[in-house]
Amino acid sequence: MPVSPRYRPAPHFRELGEGFADVVDPARFPRHQLRFRNQRWAERIGLEALSEAEWERHFARFEPLPDNLPAPLALRYHGHQFRTYNPDLGDGRGFLFAQLRDDGGRLLDLGTKGSGQTPWSRSGDGRLTLKGGFREVLATEMLEALGVYTSKSFSLYETGESLQRNDEPSPTRSSVLVRLGHSHIRFGSFQRHLALRDHDRIGRLLDHCVEHYAPPLERSGGEDTATAFFALVVERSLRLGASWMAAGFVHGVLNTDNMNVTGESFDYGPWRFLPTYELDFTAAYFDQTGLYSFGRQPDAVLWNLTRLAEALSPLTPVEGLARALQDFGPRFIRAYAESVLARFGLAPHGDDRDSDFLSRFRAFATESSVGHDQLFFDWYGGAASAPRAAASPEAAKYQGAEWLALRRAFDDYDATDPARLADPYFQCSQPCTMLIDEVEALWGAIAERDDWDPFARKIADVRAMGDALGLQRGRTGS
Secondary structure (H helix, E strand, O other), rough: OOOOOOOOOOHHHHOOOOOOOOEEEOOOOOOEEEEEEEEHHHHHHHOOOOHHHHHHHHHOOOOOOOOOOOOEEOOOEEEEEOOOOOOOOOOOOOOOOEEEEEOOOOEEEEEOOOOOOOOOOOOOOEEEEEEEEHHHHHHHHHHHOOOOOOEEEEEEEEEEEOOOOOOOOEEEEEEEEEEEEEOEEHHHHHHHHHHOHHHHHHHHHHHHHHHHHHHHHHOOOOOHHHHHHHHHHHOOOOOOOHHHHHOOOOOOOOHHOOOOOOEEEEEOOEEEOOOOOOOOOOOOOOOOOOOOOOHHHHHHHHHHHHHHHHHHHOOOHHHHHHHOOHHHHHHHHHHHHHHHHHHHHOOOOHHHHHHHHHHHHHHHHHHHHHHHHHHHHOOOOHHHHHHHHHHHOOOHHHOOOOHHHHHHHOOOOEOOOHHHHHHHHOOOOOOOOOHHHHHHHHHHHHHOOOOHHHHHHHHHHHHHHHHOOOOOOOOOOO
């Protein structure tokens, strides 16, 4: 393959040794029809020059990349699923395919979903439906555009098999997805070794994470690395949760195996975006109690972090770990306020005025039932957008006491980049959205007519929005 100077293989996971993963063989598929190629991120990691045939060899047949992992690895982990501990987890339909560095120096993983059975598949077929892969591409593209630190959908192939599923009309089409992510080391990776009472492997996993995902801690020479690392993961995780809230995103399955040490969002199943601000809005039909509803996501993050603290407790006194979780609520509110202000294109003050702004935003959004995305779109840049908002399809909702309080708060903030309002995106009357009805319509075109053009246009629209907002993370690091 043509190797770019930007291609920097870094297969460090093998350094952990035995007990963390299993070598597996990828599935062999009857068909390889490319449906999505993330050329933008291929350029970031030096794989942009791959021909169509080379892309297929590596991301549908899974021939190893040069100087990288010689064989795929199915990672081992446990986890709490809906707060019930499950020791029978692990990569059951995916594997770690390669590790490499991007142009900012971050160690990134290329991992799969739908690539075949592993020792952890249990009774599963190890496959991914085409609709599942299609939905993950949409979720990651939208979240990246909205500034959420997320894995990237790197490649999607339709694979020509007929799958039986309980939550989709069956038989249904199959796919294999490749993700680009900043670590697949989950909270559940540590939990597994705690359950097995393997404290040595907990320590080895911690050292690996500090070296590759928190090098400043290693250089600091601090005496209590476990506590310092946990404090860093707490900060990353609460900022991730805050960015979900500002994006109006409901992950749907915030189990401990679906959160990782780098604070990156990943593994998208029954996700949804809010139509309007509603704390009880739930993504998964099987979440009967609303455990992972929109408004309970901060609690889920805190609960999962507490489980990670338990997994690290053999290495350090629990008092230090507990201190890292102190004031989680107020810290989350500050991060949420910063994320909301960023989405409005406003510069935070860094004091109580930001939390007050968030309170006014939430009060109005709840009372008015204005479209969640429309509110951010209409008032991007704050007071400067008053003429635009007056022409909005939802202009009539900008009234009442809660609105007046929020409107006055806009006057107290400066736009971070007023020139962005000249972008063609803001000359439209409505924002780019990713509501469930739109997702189903896009899928309908594929399922009924094999028409991928609406999907491609949606990706283009989402990226245009992302360019207009300028919120994308991961350009030069985490």
